[in-house]
Amino acid sequence: xxxxxxxxxLKEEIRSAVLGxxxxxxxxxxxxxxxxxxxxxxxxxxxxxxxxxAESVDGGSAPQVKNLNPDDVAGALEEIIxxxxxxxxxxxxxxxxxxxxxxxxxxxxKSRSAPxxxxxxxxxxxxxxxxxxxxxxxxxxxxxxxIADGNGAxxxxxxxxxxQVNEFLKSVGETLERGADGKPACKGRFxxxxxxCGKAYLTIALWHYLTxxxxxxxxxxxxxxxxxxxxxxxxxxxxxxDLDGKIEFTVSELSQxxxxxxxxxxxxxxxxxxxxEALAKGVEWKAKxxxxxxxxxxxxxxxxxxxxxxxxxLRHSILRERLCDILTDAFRAQIMRILGFRTQVVEFVSxxxxxxxxxxxxxxxxxSGQSQAVGEYLELRDWWKVTPWLETRLGAMLSKHxxxxx
Numbered sequence: 001x002x003x004x005x006x007x008x009x010l011k012e013e014i015r016s017a018v019l020g021x022x023x024x025x026x027x028x029x030x031x032x033x034x035x036x037x038x039x040x041x042x043x044x045x046x047x048x049x050x051x052x053x054a055e056s057v058d059g060g061s062a063p064q065v066k067n068l069n070p071d072d073v074a075g076a077l078e079e080i081i082x083x084x085x086x087x088x089x090x091x092x093x094x095x096x097x098x099x100x101x102x103x104x105x106x107x108x109x110k111s112r113s114a115p116x117x118x119x120x121x122x123x124x125x126x127x128x129x130x131x132x133x134x135x136x137x138x139x140x141x142x143x144x145x146x147i148a149d150g151n152g153a154x155x156x157x158x159x160x161x162x163x164q165v166n167e168f169l170k171s172v173g174e175t176l177e178r179g180a181d182g183k184p185a186c187k188g189r190f191x192x193x194x195x196x197c198g199k200a201y202l203t204i205a206l207w208h209y210l211t212x213x214x215x216x217x218x219x220x221x222x223x224x225x226x227x228x229x230x231x232x233x234x235x236x237x238x239x240x241x242d243l244d245g246k247i248e249f250t251v252s253e254l255s256q257x258x259x260x261x262x263x264x265x266x267x268x269x270x271x272x273x274x275x276x277e278a279l280a281k282g283v284e285w286k287a288k289x290x291x292x293x294x295x296x297x298x299x300x301x302x303x304x305x306x307x308x309x310x311x312x313x314l315r316h317s318i319l320r321e322r323l324c325d326i327l328t329d330a331f332r333a334q335i336m337r338i339l340g341f342r343t344q345v346v347e348f349v350s351x352x353x354x355x356x357x358x359x360x361x362x363x364x365x366x367x368s369g370q371s372q373a374v375g376e377y378l379e380l381r382d383w384w385k386v387t388p389w390l391e392t393r394l395g396a397m398l399s400k401h402x403x404x405x406x
Contacts, residue, residue: 003106004084010110011081013098014091018077022094022120026077027137031104032085035217038136039080041073043120052076057215086242090139090152094118097152099139103242113151132169133162133205136212144237145201163353165201168268168293169209171348175289175361176214184210186263189218193262193285195254195278196270197223200234206266207247223249224257254281262287269295269356276390279332282362283339283394290341290362293348297328299389325358327380331388333360334377338401339394340368369401378402 006014018026018041025042039056044067052068054076068076080089091098097113133142142148147158147165154162179185190210194203203223210216225231231249238247250257254270254277265282267275275294282290301324306314314320329345336343341362348359381388391398 004102006081006108010100014081015077017091017093017098019074020093024092024094024120026089026091028080028083028087028089029137029212030083030085030087036212038212041076041080088137088140090137094120101140131166132173132209132213133166136208138208140241141205141208144241145204147201160353161201164268164349165205167349168202169205171291171359171361172206173214175291175363184214184216186216189220190216190263191259191261192221192264192266193259194221194223195265195267195281196274197225197234199230200237200249202266202268203234204237204247207243219246221247222259224252224254226251226253254278259285264289267292269293271295272298273389276332276393279336279390280393283397288364291359293356293359294329295356297325300324300328300386303386304384327384328388329358329360330380332390334373334380335390335394335398336362337373338369338377339397340364340366342366374401
């Protein structure tokens with residue numbers, strides 16, 4: 001029996017599950033040589049008959065799809081079972097799920113869901129387009145970060161967080177520039193810093209999405225948070241997923257943290273000026289991509305004066321808060337434009353998932369200090385008679401642009 005081989009009893013259990021009447025889907029991801037080979041097998045309905053569809057993705061290559069007659073499935077299954085290397089396999093049936101994980105050291109870890117009674121239906125050959133967290137086998141990930149329960153189902157209490165992470169990943173995929181082959185255009189290691197990572201739902205999901213779904217071969221994700229307890233928990237999660245060295249965490253105030261290189265900087269609901277600090281760090285680290293979903297914004301609320309035509313509006317705390325949210329994000333977007341980023345402010349997720357559903361998306365690559373961007377910023381700033389915190393934080397970089405118009 002080889003280092004990565006499954007024992008005979010487990011192989012027979014897999015065969016019985018896949019070749020039996022209640023089979024729904026099998027997904028296996030094999031990690032080898034710095035890349036991932038993924039294959040899935042599921043029953044589909046084609047021209048009124050039941051066949052099996054096998055879809056494989058090797059690294060960042062385009063998916064290869066093959067339809068198999070029932071008589072050919074047993075042979076294909078044996079190839080899947082005999083694949084060498086560290087891997088994850090998830091088998092779903094009407095009666096329950098089997099999850100198998102083979103570590104780099106050859107340890108075989110098995111878990112089974114509670115008994116189920118699900119309907120089995122051969123899905124149409126043409127499926128709905130995958131979302132980020134369904135474009136690869138995310139069951140192990142979602143269980144590890146406690147978004148999914150032991151059966152792999154998303155917890156009702158975590159549905160909002162699941163949607164936030166899913167849609168944030170979608171924005172990442174849409175923002176990354178692509179080469180002629182459709183793959184993300186990057187050379188060498190791609191480093192992502194998650195500023196204010198908290199419990200690291202997004203941090204850990206990012207690594208999986210970039211590598212398993214987008215086929216990026218050398219990705220490092222760094223999570224930064226000032227709370228030692230959440231960082232310790234995140235480190236344990238990463239170790240359980242056998243991803244030490246690929247995902248790292250640091251306990252630090254963001255203002256005190258630095259890296260030599262960052263290709264992408266993200267922040268999901270960093271509180272108040274922590275969002276500004278994340279944007280500023282992205283600028284200073286010369287990150288190509290910066291994606292930030294702000295949270296509460298109190299700084300501007302302290303300085304905007306309830307006078308003039310907006311006095312009646314600013315007198316009411318809820319309206320004042322919402323107006324200051326909008327103004328703060330408008331100032332942030334304008335400053336990023338001045339510093340050479342193509343910038344969009346978008347709604348990245350439904351308000352049902354979170355009321356904090358605005359994202360600032362920045363991609364570096366235009367001339368900095370353009371007169372229109374500077375003029376619009378100064379006119380807005382001076383009308384409100386405020387100095388945004390991000391301007392103060394990036395004063396040295398902004399002064400050479402703003403000084404020309406003063």
